[in-house]
Amino acid sequence: MQAFTHLNALVAPMDRANVDTDAIIPKQFLKSIKRTGYGPFLFDEWRYEDRGEPEMDCTHRPKRADFVLNQPRYQGAQILLARENFGCGSSREHAPWAILDYGFSCVIAPSFADIFYNNCFKNGILPIVLDDAIVDQLFKECAAVEGYRLDIGLQTQSVTTPSGHSFGFEIEAFRKHCLINGLDDIGLTLQEADSIKSYEANRQQSAPWLF
């Protein structure tokens, strides 16, 4: 997994609440057996006029001019600014895969759906929860200033605006450790193999039907 330490990047605003994983990556793209290649289909139904199909070439597909990611000013954005309950719906990890493949590595929102939030960390994406009022302010600043960037420090757990305002955010220590070091947590869990075996031995005594 790619490590996340610090990011200073262009921000794209996704100004709607309850953005679900069906919107982030529609179901037809879930047929792939790969982890990559979902970026061109991120927000497919909102982004293009036609119906997308897996493996199609998106270069010449008609784009919806009013969709935010199609606007020239947001090209190259690596930070997605979003509203409450972002990533609700299914558990599909194809949603963070598409977000990452498109080029985003940080999503800021007042709240996230649990499974999506969890899935982000497994893929080197930093999901940041900030207060509603702060997110509101960032949306306003982002709309007002073309080329609006934010500076994200994971070590310092801070989001800093171009005018120098800094906001702190919370993150679980273990998740932070894994993200900063790009760690594979399966390897870490397997270091506990003896604990798992001993748990199983006990459990087999009390609930033999599970083994």
Place this chain on the structure above:
Amino acid sequence: MGQTLFDKVWQQHVVKQNDDGSVLLYIDRHLVHEVTSPQAFEGLRLTGRKPWKASAAVATPDHNVPTTDRAMGITDAVSRAQVEALDANCAEFGITEFGMNDVRQGVVHVMGPEQGLILPGMTVVCGDSHTSTHGAFGSIAMGIGTSEVEHVLATQCLIQKKPKVMRISVNGALPAGITGKDVALFIIGKIGTAGGTGFALEFAGEAIRSLSMEGRMSLCNMAIEAGARCGMVAVDDVTLAYVKGRPYSPKAEDWEKAEAMWRELYSDADAEFDAELAYETSEIVPQVSWGTSPEMVLPVTASVPDLATAKDEVQREGWQRALQYMGLEANTPIVDITIDKVFIGSCTNGRIEDFRAAATIVKGKKVAANVKLALAVPGSGLVKQQAEAEGLDVIFREAGFEWREPGCSMCLAMNADRLEPGERCASTSNRNFEGRQGMGGRTHLVSPAMAAAAGIAGHFVDIRDWS
């Protein structure tokens, strides 16, 4: 102080408590399907890892499988490759699979309980958000992403932070015409799609106790639509009667021992919850969703909302977008909304009781002329077999329904079953998101009886008035 049901099950599965408050949680059962597993198996191959306990995992293909005649196989090459990848991965890693032509194949959340693979007090995971279904058995059942599918395959554990626990009581007897699905939609309408975020929900109260296991599964299935990590119902005689005698449930002495343990799976009288909500069944009317989020739901007796009644700007914008997408005018009575298609099935409502309820409504009647397609898709091969033994397939066919092979079908339209742009569907599934049942498709979530009645009338009707 007493313990909650959730705490009891959680505590029994803690392998190790970590310093940061998270735990290494042991997973008893892992259900696997074709969509969220190929990259996890690939991960095992790339790292040279083997399943920690292959017997804990059971697989079946469901999302991609055709619901029409399967003699021809899967015609869509991409879907076929994914189902074949599941077959190959299960063979390679020694995982039991009920393949596409096995009578036990079905929607993973219908197949699991039916086989006795889901037992009270278990921890259950699956790379699918509707894994919450299995909390109906007093188990902790959570949807996970593909990275965690790989993690569970490799270690039989997950790193988890304990969620808060919320009890939602539904008091009073359930009136006729009100199902587990209506209770679920009613609760989501009250607390919203993020109302359960960060919580494990326990559903309690007289109304919940009176639900069959099928009804409890429909309810817990939708816990994820309230944003919850999982939903649970305490174990009682109804649970035990359902589990007993199934192929994978314990037998003889093991059963005796298991039953004694399982009877402890309820929240103690003095258990404390992080949050509590209570509703009366007298408040609950058959539910119909009108918008593009499960929280956009109303009693069938109501009308599509007026933007002026939105609580804030974010909700007003959400409603406006939903009205436009759904092609609805504010203040239209729900019963005046006409439909183009009907879908009865899914992990929410694809069980035998659901088809019995729908068949009662359509028996001796015909689907309305404006309804282009009415689909009845059993949740599993065994549900199909049972329904056919009871003659339900004949009732559906005579009413103008198509009687199909089991799978996820038009719940998410990964196979050929889908809505065309602008088509409106009365659906027993769980999500009414934009494009969920097909690009531009318009979904209204309802119970099986409500979907069946809408199919016959051509528009939504209050099932309590059905004759």
